[in-house]
Amino acid sequence: MSEEKKDFFVSDISLSYQYTAGNATTRFLNKVAEGKLVAQKCPKCSAVYVPPRGSCPRCGVATEEELELPDTGAVESFTIVHIPIPGNPIVPPYVSAMIRLDGADISFLHLIQEIDLADIRIGMRVQAVWKDKSDWGTTLENIKWFKPTGEDDVDPSVFKFKE
Numbered sequence: 789m790s791e792e793k794k795d796f797f798v799s800d801i802s803l804s805y806q807y808t809a810g811n812a813t814t815r816f817l818n819k820v821a822e823g824k825l826v827a828q829k830c831p832k833c834s835a836v837y838v839p840p841r842g843s844c845p846r847c848g849v850a851t852e853e854e855l856e857l858p859d860t861g862a863v864e865s866f867t868i869v870h871i872p873i874p875g876n877p878i879v880p881p882y883v884s885a886m887i888r889l890d891g892a893d894i895s896f897l898h899l900i901q902e903i904d905l906a907d908i909r910i911g912m913r914v915q916a917v918w919k920d921k922s923d924w925g926t927t928l929e930n931i932k933w934f935k936p937t938g939e940d941d942v943d944p945s946v947f948k949f950k951e
């Protein structure tokens with residue numbers, strides 16, 4: 789394969805996005821604005837989804853039953869980010885983790901802070917650190933990050949999706 793020389797230029801651009809959340813996510817984010825983490829439960833397999841999407845992807849049925857979960861959970865997986873991301877104010881290195889809230893069957897991505905990077909591990913118990921209430925909006929950014937609770941780790945087998 790021959791290498792073709794191409795002309796190019798580098799330029800900064802700005803794009804703005806408008807995200808339509810949908811019914812389930814809108815309900816979830818409105819509760820987050822009140823400091824609540826509200827999941828939805830599948831009527832068929834009892835799986836608990838947070839953030840909810842309005843249906844169970846496994847059973848294909850609507851999830852309408854809602855339940856409030858605590859802001860505590862465990863680290864299901866994680867990565868330590870060393871490379872700065874343009875426009876991201878967080879200075880590396882930092883931990884991005886999939887957090888499984890207590891009572892949930894799926895996890896979501898968030899930051900772990902207030903930790904020595906060498907101590908992060910799967911199964912570590914964590915709790916949300918919320919922003920000041922006056923700064924709350926309809927976003928998971930109401931939670932600044934999660935921090936270790938110091939409790940005993942959970943057995944990673946709890947992360948298996950229930951049959």
Ligand SMILES: [Zn+2]
Pocket residue numbers: 830831832833834835844845846847848
């Ligand atoms: Zn289901």
